Amino acid sequence: xxxxxxxxLCAAQTNQTLLPTVKTTIISFKSFLYFIALTxxxxxxxxxxxxxxxxxxxxxGSVWPQDDTLVYxxxxxxxxxYYSVYLTMRIDNEYPYSNIYAGVNMRGxxxxxxxxxxxxxxxxxxxxxxxxxYGGLIGFEFPLYEQMQFHESGTYKIHVLQYMRxxxxxxxxxxxxxxxxGAPLL
Numbered sequence: 263x264x265x266x267x268x269x270x271l272c273a274a275q276t277n278q279t280l281l282p283t284v285k286t287t288i289i290s291f292k293s294f295l296y297f298i299a300l301t302x303x304x305x306x307x308x309x310x311x312x313x314x315x316x317x318x319x320x321x322x323g324s325v326w327p328q329d330d331t332l333v334y335x336x337x338x339x340x341x342x343x344y345y346s347v348y349l350t351m352r353i354d355n356e357y358p359y360s361n362i363y364a365g366v367n368m369r370g371x372x373x374x375x376x377x378x379x380x381x382x383x384x385x386x387x388x389x390x391x392x393x394x395x396y397g398g399l400i401g402f403e404f405p406l407y408e409q410m411q412f413h414e415s416g417t418y419k420i421h422v423l424q425y426m427r428x429x430x431x432x433x434x435x436x437x438x439x440x441x442x443x444g445a446p447l448l
Contacts, residue, residue: 314338314345318438324354326431331423334439338412344444347407349380349422349437352399357433360385363425366406371416379425380406399435409444
């Protein structure tokens with residue numbers, strides 16, 4: 263009977279020593295879950311664009327005439343960050359090409375100009391669109407200027423025209439400009 267009693271004491275001592283370990287494990291597990299949740303929230307938030315400006319212009323009849331220059335006007339107040347500027351477009355199945363060329367002119371508040379001809383592939387070699395499908399429309403976001411520094415605060419204007427050597431470019435539902443604020447300047 264002495265052996266049974268000592269076994270009972272041994273089991274009681276073991277339970278007492280295991281109890282703090284179980285509590286510590288539960289607390290550590292909860293801390294781990296909080297850490298994972300916080301990390302997930304921060305990762306999701308870091309993936310969200312810090313859009314400073316976005317404007318989309320719908321094209322009448324989903325046709326972009328060659329002489330129709332789309333003009334976008336926006337303000338930059340914070341010159342201590344980089345910015346990325348995108349041309350956004352949504353096309354339908356009437357769009358006849360696998361690419362797009364656009365003339366882009368950006369004028370700053372001091373009158374300085376940047377003018378470029380930009381070309382973008384919209385479909386792969388098999389003809390599959392590279393954009394995202396939205397109920398009959400295919401959306402694209404083309405980088406015009408990445409990690410650009412605006413040296414002056416003030417109002418900027420971007421002029422965009424289709425440069426596809428066709429008078430009326432069919433299948434373009436809308437086109438826009440999106441400006442995303444990036445990392446601070448070093």
